[in-house]
Amino acid sequence: MTLRPVDDSLLDVRDLQVAVGPERQPRLVVRGVSLLIQAGEIFGLLGESGSGKSMTVQAINGLLPPGARVVGGSVKFNGEELIGASSKRLSQLRGDRIGMVFQDSLTSLNPIMRIGPQVAEPLLLHHKASPRRAQALVIERLRDMGLPDTQAAVRRYAHEFSGGMRQRAAIATALISTPQLLIADEPTTALDVTVQAQILEICRRLNQELGVAILLISHDLGVLSEICTTIGVMYAGRIVETGRAQSLLQNPNHPYTRALVESMPQAGSRERRLRAIGGEPPSPEALPDGCKFHPRCAFVAAKCIGEEPLLAPVGQTRSACWVAQAGGLPPFVATRAVREISQAQQAEPAQARDVLLSATGLRRYFSVPSETLFGRHRYVRAVDGVSLELARGDTLGIVGESGCGKSTLARCLLRLIDLDAGTIAFMGRDITGLAGDELRRIRCHMQPIFQDPYASLNPRRRIADIVAEPLEVNGFDGNEISDRVYEALGLVGLSRSVGERFPHQLSGGQRQRVGIARAIVLRPALIVADEPVSSLDLSIQAQIINLMRELQERFDLALVFISHDLRLVRQLCSRIAVMFLGKVVESGPTEEVCARPRHPYTRALLASVPELGSDREHRTRALLAGDPPSPISPPSGCRFRTRCEFVRDRCIEVVPELAGSGTDHLWACHFPLLADDATIAKAVV
């Protein structure tokens, strides 16, 4: 190990070890983590679920859950040892010198306390500030966070806020006494991309203006690359590579980091396959010998199996890899080289093939209780006049933020919920009014894949039974059922023995494979996948996306892929539809829409997606302010107008219709951005 400067280090963690489980056979979940955060730095800690990143930060601020304990190492904050410090001293530091922001702002804010007093709490506790002064400071801090109408906001409760506003309030609480260090554990994971971009922007600004050092934990390399100055990559309880963000992202020296960088769907490319890492992260109970990454590593050497490597300088970073340390890794060639698929190749199948699914004017409202006792019934306009068309074997991506009605649309298309208006034609016949047996027969040809692989599998049935269910209820006989079940399991890359297990015995990635097996076991013509990878780790996401693409091509499936993640949709789909508050605001061929967005919302979505090495200056300008308006009372005229920077009178009065200029690229905007990419920034002023 090299000597480090001690003077300006704010947080110095050395060889931190955390164990869980019974005292006789403890399992180490953090196995010797060392990291150094300088004052005013933004340190990003990257890791998949189970890598020990959350345990690491919980150990740092003494908030380990019951059963977990520090069994070695030291944590020095401003030179003061925190491991073994009295809980009184830790309480003094927490909230005052060290601020915390958690992932779920709904549970981290006290639901029965008004926002104002809650944000002020650290001030009152640590500085005995007068309530009046505290109040003034709270309002100022909330305003810094970009919270609208702060005077009224301080009197509200957490549930009256949207997710983005809650997270702002949570950050304000963490920063109210101007700490030296802010620890943010997945602060944007639960948020929409446009709101995520706002929160990250706030973090960066606070870092610059207040000089707060930030320890940012995330599983998303894109998020970290946005604002971090230093990045540490955790795998199986250890940091396997660390270095300046720039050099680590451009020239990673650990095979795991390389694989992560490569498995990031790149905005500019539409490769046939994502670079996925095979296998799954090891569980702390069954760690492999030697280097913990070697079973998944493409560069594995004999030494990797026997002995675990330590961090050592390689190139511009420090990497814990025997091969890299011996200079054995090939030079990193960024696979971002855009391998565009020619336009002709893409457009051809869509035109030549017959229409499989066509939906016209779909509408679905949900009634919600009125606010007052005798008030009128109100409606959530979840899907409000959506039309779309899908050819046999084609892929359509539907993108939008939470609450835009994309999941409702998916269920409408599958006829799982009833429509208020509109018609759906599938395989050449109108299925809008079908019911009972007829509906069931047509459903054999259209199958869903769900978002949450934990909730979408019946916890009481074995995997083989779950996959067999569609066959059973559609009257297949026993032998054929088991043949097709095992064939389907094989197709999604699961072994036969998995069939005997229960869902809770599988990992998230395996479960989603089961979900896919169930969807393809009937050999449908159409699959509607609602956020199928959003709850999976990055390396697993890439595997699942590749699997879906493989199966889609192999069986000539038509695919409706619903996601909030524009990167994935771009990767997988030939056509795209952007939804905002129950309406499609722009649709067309993916490359066309992404390269030349005509609707301001599409452009903002594109700009909000965190990417590696993107042009920050350009993006900051296109960020959206505020949160999406409520679907209960959408704005008059164009629904996007309250967030649109180009809004004019006509937008308030007239609802824009989807229209285009001859091609199948359509947009719903009175004043579309100019088609010429270069002029977007100064389009309509």
Place this chain on the structure above:
Amino acid sequence: MTESVAAAPVAGRSPLSRLAAVARRLPNAELLVGLAIIVTWTILIAAAPVITKFNPLAQQIALRLQPPSAVHWFGTDQLGRDVFARVLYGGRESLPGAICVVALGFLVGVSLGAVAGYCRGIVDDVVMRLTDMVLAFPLIVLAMAVAAVLGASLMHGIIALAAVWWPPYVRVCRALVLDLSNKEYVVASRAAGRGSASILLRVILPNAVPALLVMAAIDIGRAILSFSILGFLGLGAQPPQPEWGAMVSTGAAVMDDWWVATFPAIPILTLAFAFNLIGDSIRDALDPWVGGRRQ
């Protein structure tokens, strides 16, 4: 190198935490204790003729209100009957009676609740208002009214209690079904082409029943108590048939002779306790996520 954890200092090694650690390693102590109590009582009740030579109905007026002795282990009551024999034979009425009450209430309540929660709309409204109506009455008062109308007998006691026993099951079952109906795996079954009845019976109910079984197990204790209250009020099993509640009731008249009321109260108390323990452990065991063991 970092694997050697054993030597590292570990906080919190008090005797209490060691005891807790031992308890965690036991295969569910709650369940064992609960089962032991129930099995013991069941054997005692079933083998009553072998264990005691006394006839629970045989009166020996000369030997009335004898305190516990080597011959009469639990003493004798006002009519000189052996209390030990009466406690054992009394279980033949109370325990199966209580189980019947809960089983009937469970069947009626779960069926109604499942239908209400799954069909919603008008069916839901009708069932739930009916349930609310029954719930509005104090349970034991309504049961007394029913039992009084039907006439006092063991069978009528069971029917009377069952008639007021189902509403909580409707409420809980409906709530569970409402919640489960929105689960993605239920939607997945629908997308697979499963019919409505099949979804309710084969997908939703199997996932709802464990929670309801817990409720039922805890309820058996309560049913024994309610059954005893009916007996205590003279509306359950009729004299001279022994029944625990009725025995406590008659014993309460002669409080100086404590054994007459105390010994029949012991099985009521311990069985209620045991079923509560079992209810708790069933919930843990049937929860697929917890997997039967807490970490």
